[in-house]
Amino acid sequence: MNLRELSAHLGLSQTTVSRALNGYGDVAPATRRKVVEAAERVGYRPNSGARRLATGRSQALGIAFPVDRNLLLDPHFIEFIAGVAAHAGEQGYDLTVSPTTGTEGEVYRRFARMRTADAVILSGPVLEDPRIALLRGLQLPFVVHGRTQTPLPYAFVDIDNHGAFRQACQLLLDLGHRRIGLINGDESQTFARDRRAGWSSALMAAGLVAATDGLARAGAMTEENGYRFARDLLETSPRPTGLICSSVLLAFGAYRAVRDLGLAVGRDVSVIGHDDELPFLRPHTLDPPLTVTRSPIRKAGERVADFAIRLATGTPIDRLAEIKPVDLVYRGSTAAPEVR
Amino acid sequence: MNLRELSAHLGLSQTTVSRALNGYGDVAPATRRKVVEAAERVGYRPNSGARRLATGRSQALGIAFPVDRNLLLDPHFIEFIAGVAAHAGEQGYDLTVSPTTGTEGEVYRRFARMRTADAVILSGPVLEDPRIALLRGLQLPFVVHGRTQTPLPYAFVDIDNHGAFRQACQLLLDLGHRRIGLINGDESQTFARDRRAGWSSALMAAGLVAATDGLARAGAMTEENGYRFARDLLETSPRPTGLICSSVLLAFGAYRAVRDLGLAVGRDVSVIGHDDELPFLRPHTLDPPLTVTRSPIRKAGERVADFAIRLATGTPIDRLAEIKPVDLVYRGSTAAPEVR
DNA sequence: GAGCGCTTCCAAAGCGCTTTGGGTTCAGGG
DNA sequence: CCCTGAACCCAAAGCGCTTTGGAAGCGCTC
Numbered sequence: 038m039n040l041r042e043l044s045a046h047l048g049l050s051q052t053t054v055s056r057a058l059n060g061y062g063d064v065a066p067a068t069r070r071k072v073v074e075a076a077e078r079v080g081y082r083p084n085s086g087a088r089r090l091a092t093g094r095s096q097a098l099g100i101a102f103p104v105d106r107n108l109l110l111d112p113h114f115i116e117f118i119a120g121v122a123a124h125a126g127e128q129g130y131d132l133t134v135s136p137t138t139g140t141e142g143e144v145y146r147r148f149a150r151m152r153t154a155d156a157v158i159l160s161g162p163v164l165e166d167p168r169i170a171l172l173r174g175l176q177l178p179f180v181v182h183g184r185t186q187t188p189l190p191y192a193f194v195d196i197d198n199h200g201a202f203r204q205a206c207q208l209l210l211d212l213g214h215r216r217i218g219l220i221n222g223d224e225s226q227t228f229a230r231d232r233r234a235g236w237s238s239a240l241m242a243a244g245l246v247a248a249t250d251g252l253a254r255a256g257a258m259t260e261e262n263g264y265r266f267a268r269d270l271l272e273t274s275p276r277p278t279g280l281i282c283s284s285v286l287l288a289f290g291a292y293r294a295v296r297d298l299g300l301a302v303g304r305d306v307s308v309i310g311h312d313d314e315l316p317f318l319r320p321h322t323l324d325p326p327l328t329v330t331r332s333p334i335r336k337a338g339e340r341v342a343d344f345a346i347r348l349a350t351g352t353p354i355d356r357l358a359e360i361k362p363v364d365l366v367y368r369g370s371t372a373a374p375e376v377r
Numbered sequence: 378m379n380l381r382e383l384s385a386h387l388g389l390s391q392t393t394v395s396r397a398l399n400g401y402g403d404v405a406p407a408t409r410r411k412v413v414e415a416a417e418r419v420g421y422r423p424n425s426g427a428r429r430l431a432t433g434r435s436q437a438l439g440i441a442f443p444v445d446r447n448l449l450l451d452p453h454f455i456e457f458i459a460g461v462a463a464h465a466g467e468q469g470y471d472l473t474v475s476p477t478t479g480t481e482g483e484v485y486r487r488f489a490r491m492r493t494a495d496a497v498i499l500s501g502p503v504l505e506d507p508r509i510a511l512l513r514g515l516q517l518p519f520v521v522h523g524r525t526q527t528p529l530p531y532a533f534v535d536i537d538n539h540g541a542f543r544q545a546c547q548l549l550l551d552l553g554h555r556r557i558g559l560i561n562g563d564e565s566q567t568f569a570r571d572r573r574a575g576w577s578s579a580l581m582a583a584g585l586v587a588a589t590d591g592l593a594r595a596g597a598m599t600e601e602n603g604y605r606f607a608r609d610l611l612e613t614s615p616r617p618t619g620l621i622c623s624s625v626l627l628a629f630g631a632y633r634a635v636r637d638l639g640l641a642v643g644r645d646v647s648v649i650g651h652d653d654e655l656p657f658l659r660p661h662t663l664d665p666p667l668t669v670t671r672s673p674i675r676k677a678g679e680r681v682a683d684f685a686i687r688l689a690t691g692t693p694i695d696r697l698a699e700i701k702p703v704d705l706v707y708r709g710s711t712a713a714p715e716v717r
Numbered sequence: 718g719a720g721c722g723c724t725t726c727c728a729a730a731g732c733g734c735t736t737t738g739g740g741t742t743c744a745g746g747g
Numbered sequence: 748c749c750c751t752g753a754a755c756c757c758a759a760a761g762c763g764c765t766t767t768g769g770a771a772g773c774g775c776t777c
Contacts (some may be wrong), residue, residue, distance in 0.1 A: 039762095039763055039764085040764060040765095041763075041764095049727090050726065050727045050728075050729090051764080051765090052726070052729095052762090052765085052766080052767095053726055053727070053729080054728055055759060055764070055765060055766085056726090056765090056766090059765085061725075062723095062724095062768095063724075063725065064725070064726080065724080065725060068725080068726085078489070080486075081490050082489055082490040083491065083763080083764070084492060084760080084762085084763055085426075085429070085491040086425075086427075086428075086429025086430040086433075086492065086763080086764090087426075087427065087428050087430045087732090087762070087763035087764040087765090088426075089425070089426025089430075089732095089764090090424070090426040090427045090429075090731095090732045090734080090762085090763080090764070090765095091731085091732055091763075091764040091765040091766080092764080092765065092766095093426075093732075094424055095426065095666045096751055097473070102459070102462050102472075110658065111657065112452050114628065115452070117454045118659060119442070119476075120443050122475075122476035123476045123478075124478035125440075125476065126475060126477065131473050131474075131475060131493065132442075132472075132473070132474050132476070132513050133437070133471050133472065133473055133474075133515035133719080134458075134472050134474055135464045135466055135471060135472070136459070136462035136465065136472070137463075137466065138463075145424060146422075148419075150420065150422035151422050151423065151424060151425040152424060152425065152728080153425050159747085177759080182509075206751070222640065222747065229568070259657045259658075260657070260658065261657075261659065261662050284674065286657070298763080299463070317452065317597075317599045317601075317626070318474055318599075318600065319452070319598065319601065322601050328469070339745090353615075362732095366569065368434075378764080379732095379733055379734085380733060380734060380735095381733075381734095389757090390756065390757045390758075391734080391735090391758095392735085392737095392756070392758080392759095393735090393755080393756055393757075394734080395734070395735060395736085396736090396756090398733090399735085401736095403753095403754075403755060403756075404755070404756080405754075405755060405756090408755080408756090423733080423734070424733055424734070426732080426733080426734090427732070427733035427734040427735090427762090428733080428734055428735080428763080429734090429762095430732090430733080430734070430735095430761095430762045430763065431733075431734040431735040431736080431761085431762055432734080432735065432736095432762085433762075510765095526749055537755090640720085
C-alpha cells in the first residue's frame, strides 16, 4: 500500500493525505482524522527511500562503529549505543551503525554524501579531536558524547567527570586517607583527563601536592588492567590506602589484586569505582559492595540521541549542551584507614 | 555531485555512467575505466535514497536490538554485532539496528514495509521461534544465528554446541571426574539446550545416567550468575569436581565461588568455559588459565552478514547453512581430580 | 454583488537513481 | 552494396514521496 493507493482509496489527493499524515496545516481536522485512521487500518508505512529522496533527510542517526579500536572492546560504548538506539527508535529514527577500521573519516564522508544519516554521534572524544573539524567541514550535524577542545560551539552531552572524581577523592580524604591512587581509563580521552584533574584537584586542595606523584595509572578499562594497575600501585611503598577506579570493570580487577595480596577491600584498602550501570556488572554485588560515583551511560545515550534528532530538525546548537551531575553512592568498600 | 552532473561532466548519458559504475555490460572497457576514475576523483557517491527508491533495495541489513531483554545485557550479542557490522561495511552495506522493547514483530514489519532492510539477522533463537514464521510471512529474507525448529529450510550459521560440550565433558571424564556440573545460559534458547544435550550425552555414554540429576543450572550469562550457580553446585554433596560453563563470564563467577569456598580451581575443582572471544575478558589471563571450548562469536557475525547479503542478492537458501566446529583449548584450570 | 481573506484541497513538478526499449555505428557476410 | 548482428550508447519513463503554486468554496464587508 503506497500513498497513491491510499489517497485513491480515500478519494483525496496525495498532497492532502501526505499533509495530514505529517501533521502539516491546510487540512481540516475531520479529514485528518479520517486519513490517519485509514492509514492505521491498512497499515500504511511510507517508503523510506522515497521519503529520503524527496526530503533529503533520512530519518536516521549515524554512528561510526570502530571494529578494531579500543572502543569496541568496551562494554561502556555498547551500553551507550543501547541508549541511543532506544531513544531514536521511540522517535521513529533508525540508527545506522557503520563499521570502520582505523579512521572514521571515510564513514562520515559517506554519511554526508549519501545523506544516509541526518546527524551523527561522536563517541570517545579526545582533547583535540580531528573529527570535529571534519564533520563541520562536511556540514553534517553531530553531537558529542563527552567534550573536547574547540573554539566553536558544538552540541554535547557529558557528565561532571571532574566533580565526580573530586568528590570521590574528597570522601576518602575526609575519611582520613592520605595516599589515594587513581586507576583511570585511557587518558588521551577527555573524560579520563577530567577525572584525573578532579582527583588531583582534591589532593591539591588538601595540601597534598606531592601525593599525586606516581599514584595514577591509566589504560583500557578492562578487568585485567584493573588488576595490573591496582597490584602495581599497592606494591609501592608506602602503600596507598585508597583507590579510585574509572569503571566497575577496573574496580573488579582491583578487588582481585587486593585479595591476591592478602589484603581486604574496605579494611586495608578503600575502593571507589565509577559506575556506568553496565547491566552485567553490578557494583553492589561485589563483596564488599562497591562505593561508586554513578551516572547511567545508557541515559546519556538517550539524551545524545535526543539532541541529535533535535539538531537534525533545526534546534540551534547552543541549546544542546548538557553536563549531568553524578551521584556518589556510599557502600562497604570505603572506610577510614587503619591506624598504624 | 550527482549522477547527472557527473555524466554531464563526462559527456556521457546517465545510463552509461550508471551501468559503468554498477558493473553492467553494454559499456566499452575504456569508457568504463574513464567513468570509474572520474567518479573516484570527484568523490561521487550515489544518493542512497534515490537508489533505494529506484531499485527497491536498500543496501542495508537489519537487526532488531532488544533494549530491555536479556540479549542486550549481553556482551556476546555485541561482539556478534561487531562481526556483522564489519563484514557488512566491507561489502558496502549499512547495518540498521532498530531498537525494540518486547516483541520484535513491529520492527520486522517496518523493515518489510518500508523496505528499510534487504535482509534481517535473527539472534538468540529459541526452539520454537515465532519470528521465523513472521519473517517468512513478510517475505523478508533472514538468516539465523543459531538454529531452531521449523519444517522449512532456512539460512543459518551455528557452531557445534552439542559436539563442543560433549567433548568438554568427555575431557573431564577422561581425567577421571565423575561428578560434572553444568552452568548454562538461558535454556529457552537453542544453543543452551544443545550444550546441555552435549554434556549429558557424554555422561550417558559413560554410563553415568544419574549424574545429570541436579547438576545443571541455567540463567543469563553474567558473572553474578556464574558465582551463584557455582556456589550452589559446589555446596551439594558429594561435591562436583568439574564445572562446565557456557561462557567465560560465568566461569569468571565460578572462579570466585571456588575461591570463596576455600577451594582452588584446577586442584579441587576443574573448570571449563566456552570462550566466545570477548575481547575484554580473556580466559588465559585467569589464574589458573581457563580451559575453554572456543569459537569466536565475532567471526560468526561476519559469516552471518555474508549469508544475509548473499541471500538478499539471490543465493538460494539451502546453500546458506553452516555449522562451525569448535576448538578445545586445554589449560591449567583442568586436572585429574584429587584422590580421596 | 464585487472584492477580499480564509480555509481546504489539488495538480504537477521534482528529488536522483535504475532500467527499458530503442538508436547508431561499424564490421563482416552474402 | 546491402543486410545483419554485435557493441555501444542514449532518451525517457518510472520508483513513491514532498512541496510549490494555485484553485475552489465560503462567509464577510463595503
